[in-house]
Amino acid sequence: MSSFQADIAIIGAGIAGASLAAMIGDRARTLLIEAESQPGYHSTGRSAAFWSESYGGPLVQPLTTASGPWMAARGFLHPRGCIHIATTEGRPALATLAEELDAGGVDYELLERAALEQAIPRLSAAFVAGLSEPTCQDIDVAALHGHFLGEAKRAGAQLLTDAAVETITRAGDGWEVRTRAGVVRAPLLVNAAGAWASPVATLAGASPIEIQPYRRTMAQLITDPPMAADMPLVMDALGRFYFRPETGGRLWLSPHDETAVAAHDVAPEELDVAIAIDQFEHVVDWRVVRRERAWAGLRSFAPDRLPVYGFDPVAPGFFWFAGQGGFGIQTAPAAAMVGAALLLDAPLPEAVSGIDVGLYGPGRFA
Missing domain, CATH: 3.30.9.10 (D-Amino Acid Oxidase, subunit A, domain 2)
Structure with missing residues (x-):
């Protein structure tokens, strides 16, 4: 069976995992683990594809608002109202x-x-x-997702497809993820599995947050x-x-x-x-x-309908990047900036520096 080593293993290559890998960039060796033959098959590829600051409620709105200029500058937004x-x-x-x-x-x-x-x-x-x-606009979802995957690849990230996760175990100071495509070992493990986030957490022995x-x-x-x-x-x-x-x-x-x-x-x-x-x-x-x-x-x-971003309080090196509801695409750039900063213990980029990221921490469910 093939074996892979990375600094950060991300389970899920939809918009959440892809955007996070892109924002991490070359600051770490990243590997994306995707269960399907193509990333974005489930939620990302079936989105209604609009950017609306009212969607998701007032505690999600700062992430949406911060993502707008980033997407507009790269041509992913088109006027709608x-x-x-x-x-x-x-x-x-x-x-x-x-x-x-x-x-x-x-x-x-x-x-x-x-x-x-x-x-x-x-x-x-x-x-x-x-x-x-x-201010509501259409999003070119396929182009946005493709951009993130491309940026991640150019920064050195690997992508494993047809790699459904079978087991997750602690291995020394890191994680060993056994998939259908091989075994992945990494000190840090990101749960960006979308609808499968709770089963992934259960496999890893992480907090039982219900997504x-x-x-x-x-x-x-x-x-x-x-x-x-x-x-x-x-x-x-x-x-x-x-x-x-x-x-x-x-x-x-x-x-x-x-x-x-x-x-x-x-x-x-x-x-x-x-x-x-x-x-x-x-x-x-x-x-x-x-x-x-x-x-x-x-x-x-998640139970409070806010996203979950941050390190798990009971499983060392297990990072939540899940629970993004129906607003995961419109908030993707800002959410990934936040996630990458928390994951790498780096300062928040200016675009998201005014967001209270503590609202989204997994510890709120302890």
């Missing part, structure tokens, strides 16, 4: 969102019915108010009228759905579902897709002509 819409029942949620954006210094504009009608043609009369978030995977459904539709390419992302203030334009007049629709599941290669449930389409046709007076495809991805949350 977002409108949160509310029925009378949803007005309090809209007001809470406005308060959070005020506190975070995020630009927004409150909209009444006339403005909503102009922005979203044939919107149901039930939606009486909205909030425009003009719960949830299934999120998405469908690609053709509608009549077709969704205009320059329309904003539309999100329900009560979190019941969102939809956004895709190429060729198509749209992506999600029922914003969160169904707790065990980590696996998830597929969409037909009932979830049917509910989403029915709900959509009550939001706008658009007919769904055809459902072209549907898929599902995994979002993984």
Whole structure:
């Protein structure tokens, strides 16, 4: 069996592991362990692909905000805009969102019915108010993930694919990870396994932090009228759905579902897709002509729905970089800057120096 040695072994080569390896750069010999034949197969490759400072809540927003300039400077963001819409029942949620954006210094504009009608043609009369978030942008996820993998490789990182982890044991002052592709030994072990983060921690004897995977459904539709390419992302203030334009007049629709599941290669449930389409046709007076495809991805949350970054309090050299929910891509640059600094005991880069990284430490669950 092949044997590999590194300074830092990272389990998971999705957006979390890839970004962290890229930010570590040539400061350490890094090896990425990926269970699949290609990185990003599960959550990264199934993302809804937008950058929104309101998404994830006020304690995630600083990571999103810090990531924006980094991604924009490298061409990974493209203008979109977002409108949160509310029925009378949803007005309090809209007001809470406005308060959070005020506190975070995020630009927004409150909209009444006339403005909503102009922005979203044939919107149901039930939606009486909205909030425009003009800074929301699309993310080129594939390019971003590829960039991180490329940067990591240029810095000397190795990537093992088809390398599902079988056992993890302490070996002297370090770790031995037995995978299907060989045995990896390293003083430091990073848990960037996404939906599989809790099973990885169990194998390593680390703290039993529950990182719960949830299934999120998405469908690609053709509608009549077709969704205009320059329309904003539309999100329900009560979190019941969102939809956004895709190429060729198509749209992506999600029922914003969160169904707790065990980590696996998830597929969409037909009932979830049917509910989403029915709900959509009550939001706008658009007919769904055809459902072209549907898929599902995994979002993984810690109990308090904040990410987990830092060294485990009971397993020496075991580092958590997990629990990034559905905001892992939009926060990836800043999260990786934080993770690399904590892992290497280095100062925080200026872009994230104002973030209270103690909020994300695994010790909070002790």
